[in-house]
Amino acid sequence: MPNMKIAVIGGDGTGPEVTAEALKVMDAAAKLEGFTVEKTDFGFGGDHYLKTGEILPEGAVDELKKFDAIFLGAVGHPDVAPGILEKGLLLQLRFQLDQYINLRPVKLYPGVETPLKDKTPEDIDFVVVRENTEDLYAGIGGFLKKGSADEVATQTAIYSRKGCERWLRWAFEYTQKRNNPKGKKLTLVAKTNVLTYGHDLIWRTFQEVAKDYPDVEPDYNHVDACCMWMVKNPEYYDVIATTNMFGDIITDLGGIIQGGMGVAAGGNINPDAGGTSMYEPMGGSAPKYTGKNVINPIAAISAAAMLLEHTGQPAAGARVMKAIQTVTGTKMKSQSAGKMGYSTTEVGDLVVDALS
Amino acid sequence: MPNMKIAVIGGDGTGPEVTAEALKVMDAAAKLEGFTVEKTDFGFGGDHYLKTGEILPEGAVDELKKFDAIFLGAVGHPDVAPGILEKGLLLQLRFQLDQYINLRPVKLYPGVETPLKDKTPEDIDFVVVRENTEDLYAGIGGFLKKGSADEVATQTAIYSRKGCERWLRWAFEYTQKRNNPKGKKLTLVAKTNVLTYGHDLIWRTFQEVAKDYPDVEPDYNHVDACCMWMVKNPEYYDVIATTNMFGDIITDLGGIIQGGMGVAAGGNINPDAGGTSMYEPMGGSAPKYTGKNVINPIAAISAAAMLLEHTGQPAAGARVMKAIQTVTGTKMKSQSAGKMGYSTTEVGDLVVDALS
Ligand SMILES: CC(C)[C@H](C(=O)O)[C@@H](O)C(=O)O
Ligand SMILES: CC(C)[C@H](C(=O)O)[C@@H](O)C(=O)O
Numbered sequence: 125m126p127n128m129k130i131a132v133i134g135g136d137g138t139g140p141e142v143t144a145e146a147l148k149v150m151d152a153a154a155k156l157e158g159f160t161v162e163k164t165d166f167g168f169g170g171d172h173y174l175k176t177g178e179i180l181p182e183g184a185v186d187e188l189k190k191f192d193a194i195f196l197g198a199v200g201h202p203d204v205a206p207g208i209l210e211k212g213l214l215l216q217l218r219f220q221l222d223q224y225i226n227l228r229p230v231k232l233y234p235g236v237e238t239p240l241k242d243k244t245p246e247d248i249d250f251v252v253v254r255e256n257t258e259d260l261y262a263g264i265g266g267f268l269k270k271g272s273a274d275e276v277a278t279q280t281a282i283y284s285r286k287g288c289e290r291w292l293r294w295a296f297e298y299t300q301k302r303n304n305p306k307g308k309k310l311t312l313v314a315k316t317n318v319l320t321y322g323h324d325l326i327w328r329t330f331q332e333v334a335k336d337y338p339d340v341e342p343d344y345n346h347v348d349a350c351c352m353w354m355v356k357n358p359e360y361y362d363v364i365a366t367t368n369m370f371g372d373i374i375t376d377l378g379g380i381i382q383g384g385m386g387v388a389a390g391g392n393i394n395p396d397a398g399g400t401s402m403y404e405p406m407g408g409s410a411p412k413y414t415g416k417n418v419i420n421p422i423a424a425i426s427a428a429a430m431l432l433e434h435t436g437q438p439a440a441g442a443r444v445m446k447a448i449q450t451v452t453g454t455k456m457k458s459q460s461a462g463k464m465g466y467s468t469t470e471v472g473d474l475v476v477d478a479l480s
Numbered sequence: 481m482p483n484m485k486i487a488v489i490g491g492d493g494t495g496p497e498v499t500a501e502a503l504k505v506m507d508a509a510a511k512l513e514g515f516t517v518e519k520t521d522f523g524f525g526g527d528h529y530l531k532t533g534e535i536l537p538e539g540a541v542d543e544l545k546k547f548d549a550i551f552l553g554a555v556g557h558p559d560v561a562p563g564i565l566e567k568g569l570l571l572q573l574r575f576q577l578d579q580y581i582n583l584r585p586v587k588l589y590p591g592v593e594t595p596l597k598d599k600t601p602e603d604i605d606f607v608v609v610r611e612n613t614e615d616l617y618a619g620i621g622g623f624l625k626k627g628s629a630d631e632v633a634t635q636t637a638i639y640s641r642k643g644c645e646r647w648l649r650w651a652f653e654y655t656q657k658r659n660n661p662k663g664k665k666l667t668l669v670a671k672t673n674v675l676t677y678g679h680d681l682i683w684r685t686f687q688e689v690a691k692d693y694p695d696v697e698p699d700y701n702h703v704d705a706c707c708m709w710m711v712k713n714p715e716y717y718d719v720i721a722t723t724n725m726f727g728d729i730i731t732d733l734g735g736i737i738q739g740g741m742g743v744a745a746g747g748n749i750n751p752d753a754g755g756t757s758m759y760e761p762m763g764g765s766a767p768k769y770t771g772k773n774v775i776n777p778i779a780a781i782s783a784a785a786m787l788l789e790h791t792g793q794p795a796a797g798a799r800v801m802k803a804i805q806t807v808t809g810t811k812m813k814s815q816s817a818g819k820m821g822y823s824t825t826e827v828g829d830l831v832v833d834a835l836s
Contacts, residue, residue, distance in 0.1 A: 207673035215674075239711050241597050260637070265677030275641035279678030281616070285631035315728070317563035318571075321621030322635035348732035355595050355711065355736045372671070373729060376704035380711045 128154070128435060129162045131191040135169040136209070137409025138419040139197025145421035145472030146195065146405075146428040149447070152476045153432065153440040164191070168213055170201020170409075179212035185220045193435045194402035197424065198409040211263075218256050221400050223392035224287065225294055226254035226371060227430070228406075230358070230378035230388075233422075234453030238381050243358060248381055250361035251302065253295040254371025256392055258287045259322075261368045281369070283322050288329040294395055295365035296337040304362045310334075311343040313350045313366040313374065326367070351377060379406050386420030386459040387452075389427035391434060403431040410461065418462040421471050422448060447478035484510070484791060485518045487547040491525040492565070493765025494775040495553025501777035501828030502551065502761075502784040505803075508832045509788065509796040520547070524569055526557020526765075535568035541576045549791045550577075550758035553780065554765040567619075574612050577756050579748035580643065581650055582610035582727060583786070584762075586714070586734035586744075589778075590809030594737050599714060604737055606717035607658065609651040610727025612748055614643045615678075617724045637725070639678050644685040650751055651721035652693040660718045666690075667699040669706045669722040669730065682723070707733060735762050742776030742815040743808075745783035747790060757790060759783040766817065774818040777827050778804060803834035 132147065134140035147163060154161045166184070173179050188194055194217070199209040217223070232238050232248035240248075258281075265279035292312075299310040312330050314323045327344075334342040345353065347370045353360055354377055366374060379388035385407035393401040405423030413419045425448055433441030451474045457465035464471060488503065490496035503519060510517045522540070529535050544550055550573070555565040573579070588594050588604035596604075614637075621635035648668075655666040668686050670679040683700075690698040701709065703726045709716055710733055722730060735744035741763035749757040761779030769775045781804055789797030807830045813821035820827060 207676070210673050211676075239597055241595055261674060263674075263676065265637075265675070267677060267681070273641055275681060277639045277678045277681035279637045279639075279675045281621075281635045281637070283633045283635075285629055315616075315725075317566050318617060318619075318725075318728075319621070319635045320563070320567075320619065321623060322633045325623070325631060325633035348728050351707070351729055351733040352736040352740075355733065356740070369671075369674075370729075372674075372704050373707055373726075377707040377711065377733070380708040384708075384712070 127160050127162045128437065129164070129192050130431070131166055131188050131194045132163050133166045133168050133194065133196045135197040135199045135409060136171070136201045137198055137411045137414045139169070139199070139409050141414075141417070141419055141468050142405060142421040142424035143195060143197035145468060146424040148472050149425050149444055149475050149479070150428045150432065152479055153444050154437070156443065156480055157437065157440040159437065169199055170204045170209055173204060173209065174201070179209065180216055185217070188217070188221065189400050191400060193431050194400060195428065195431060196402055196404040198405065198407065200409040202411045215261065217402055218392050221394055221402065222257060222396070223394045223399075223401055224255065224257045224291055225391070225393040225395060226256040227391040227393055228252040228254060228375040228378060228388070230382050232382050233387060233449050235456065236383035236387060236452050236459055238383055240355060240358070240381055243381075247359040250358065250364065251298070252364045252366060252371060252375050252378055253291070253298060254366055254375060255287065255291040255368050257368070258283050259368035281322050283325050285325065285329060288326050289333060292330055292333045292365055295363060296333055296340050299340045299363040300337060302363060307341060307362065308339060309341040309343050309362040311345055311361060311364045313345050313347050313364050313370055315347050315370075317346065347374070350374060354378065354381065383459050385423065386461065387422045387426065389423045389430060391427070391430045393434060401434060403427040413461050417467045417469060419468050420459055420461055420464060421468050422452065422459065425472070425475055443479055444475070447475045450478040451475050483516050483518045484793065485520070485548050486787070487522055487544050487550045488519050489522045489524050489550065489552045491553040491555045491765060492527070492557045493554055493767045493770045495525070495555070495765050497770075497773070497775055497824050498761060498777040498780035499551060499553035501824060502780040504828050505781050505800055505831050505835070506784045506788065508835055509800050510793070512799065512836055513793065513796040515793065525555055526560045526565055529560060529565065530557070535565065536572055541573070544573070544577065545756050547756060549787050550756060551783065551787060552758055552760040554761065554763065556765040558767045571617065573758055574748050577750055577758065578613060578752070579750045579755075579757055580611065580613045580647055581747070581749040581751060582612040583747040583749055584608040584610060584731040584734060584744070586738050588738050589743060589805050591812065592739035592743060592808050592815055594739055596711060596714070596737055599737075603715040606714065606720065607654070608720045608722060608727060608731050608734055609647070609654060610722055610731060611643065611647040611724050613724070614639050615724035637678050639681050641681060641685060644682050645689060648686055648689045648721055651719060652689055652696055655696045655719040656693060658719060663697060663718065664695060665697040665699050665718040667701055667717060667720045669701050669703050669720050669726055671703050673702065686721075703730070706730060710734065710737065739815050741779065742817065743778045743782065745779045745786060747783070747786045749790060759787040769817050773823045773825060775824050776815055776817055776820060777824050778808065778815065781828070781831055799835055800831070803831045806834040807831050
């Protein structure tokens with residue numbers, strides 16, 4: 125059986141703790157499925173930056189490209205100004221590795237509490253396909269008369285036909301494969317009535333690409349309406365395709381309705397041949413819980429399940445996903461740090477036990 | 481007593497129906513407080529556009545400037561392509577009348593159901609101060625190689641120091657006046673870690689303006705975190721200041737947690753001397769309910785309360801706001817169209833009765 129080679133960036137705060145549990149579960153699932161996972165640690169993050177002044181060393185991206193996938197714990201350090209590590213590490217990797225899909229399943233696991241009334245795991249089960257390389261994240265803008273009373277600042281969203289097409293095509297294909305028994309529906313979430321240039325390109329591309337997927341129902345929501353709908357009728361959604369900026373917003377909303385940062389995970393995917401993808405729990409580095417063995421590793425373990433699923437080991441991925449749901453549904457008291465009824469490592473052990 | 485002169489744009493669909501109730505309540509409140517409201521109808525909207533091809537006739541804006549305030553019912557017509565009326569009427573008026581504050585109270589009235597678990601009217605009671613004239617709403621952008629495989633589209637957000645300052649100053653002053661017994665706190669909601677040009681100007685302006693309001697706690701949330709927090713801990717917020725685009729998104733989220741489009745209202749305010757402001761319920765024109773006398777007028781009546789409050793009649797405004805809460809708290813069965821237990825006009829009558 126071929127080894128899977130992954131690069132591990134544990135990162136800051138509780139990142140390494142949840143990463144350890146994710147790797148433990150990955151190893152156990154691999155053993156059951158008859159393959160092995162070879163791990164190489166990369167010590168990037170706040171501490172490395174504070175010691176060396178560098179975030180991603182020269183050549184790091186080329187090095188990372190040699191792996192089958194990357195696992196990222198968390199970035200964010202109390203002694204580093206906000207934005208530095210996020211931009212220098214997370215966004216750099218997304219861009220330089222051309223991970224143009226940000227995949228965010230919004231799924232309420234059994235036993236997990238949602239802040240929404242009367243919603244069950246059947247109601248909260250959709251996937252957001254966020255574009256991950258364009259839009260306002262291009263980092264383009266500037267200042268006129270900076271610091272004066274007449275200052276003007278700009279920030280430009282850029283979209284390319286190629287960028288829209290590869291993302292939307294992937295979203296249609298994903299919707300097709302997801303094969304929701306309630307009906308295959310892809311909802312584009314944008315703001316075409318106001319962003320009449322940028323989102324017009326997206327809208328035209330969406331309509332054209334849709335023709336190639338006649339079994340998928342193309343649907344549209346303005347982003348403001350989508351936020352209402354996600355709270356009121358999350359069962360309406362199957363797959364959502366949205367832009368980088370709006371995706372940032374609605375996936376956090378999705379994260380909270382599925383039970384919060386302790387459970388939400390995402391993949392930064394480059395689906396092209398030879399592409400390197402990166403999987404991460406959505407929570408931050410949670411500095412105040414560091415070293416206490418109380419943080420919830422379920423999000424990290426979910427990220428591991430996604431990694432396996434999308435890196436040629438779907439059976440192992442499905443096995444982990446099922447084990448997670450056994451543990452949330454029958455064991456854990458809460459998904460909040462310190463209230464789980466178990467320690468971080470114990471939750472990892474419970475998932476390992478539930479694998480077989 | 482001086483008359484108050486208002487311009488009334490009933491608009492499309494159910495717009496005129498809810499407007500009629502709002503005006504009825506306004507008249508009754510004015511009578512009790514000893515003043516009169518003179519109303520002038522403007523027939524703008526989808527029908528007018530379909531008949532004449534014009535949205536805002538020549539000179540209309542100058543005409544509207546002569547009034548003390550504008551009441552807008554709803555725009556949106558099934559036979560008019562989405563965006564046309566919203567841009568041609570609503571956004572035009574916001575821009576041309578320089579209504580730089582979009583004020584959106586997020587308040588759960590007694591008896592109204594929120595989709596959030598365990599949240600009471602004490603928990604959901606904050607105000608969003610959305611900037612209303614800049615940002616991505618500038619309508620600036622373009623296409624390169626439109627229609628080709630190499631097409632690129634841009635959409636530019638522009639912010640000015642002047643625009644940021646007047647909006648943020650207003651927000652600080654509003655927070656001061658609101659005088660929340662839990663503590664005066666103004667939370668700026670932006671995305672400084674990614675929008676490092678545009679939102680840097682906002683951030684710098686926020687910090688400088690904050691110095692003039694030492695009794696207000698300046699606070700900051702990234703927009704993605706804010707969406708989570710609004711659902712999980714809405715009681716955290718007192719006043720939120722945010723940009724036009726993010727405000728569009730989070731005020732709809734606010735609308736749903738306060739019980740939906742049947743109750744949410746907003747003001748487009750030009751607070752400068754001689755400025756003309758416009759108040760509107762947040763719901764759309766709801767064409768399928770038109771003429772059925774089943775739509776909920778509470779949002780429109782709330783908009784009327786805001787109009788009175790901000791147009792020199794705060795006592796009348798407070799009286800209407802109190803009456804609304806009596807009716808939602810003791811009479812109405814639901815805030816959804818057709819399920820209120822009363823017709824549109826009956827709800828209007830109930831509020832009138834509750835005024836005294
Ligand atoms: C940390 C930040 C730059 C990042 C983003 O804005 O994309 C995060 O919010 C996310 O959603 O992964
Ligand atoms: C109708 C639309 C143009 C408008 C906006 O985007 O501002 C609406 O959503 C609002 O929030 O008032």
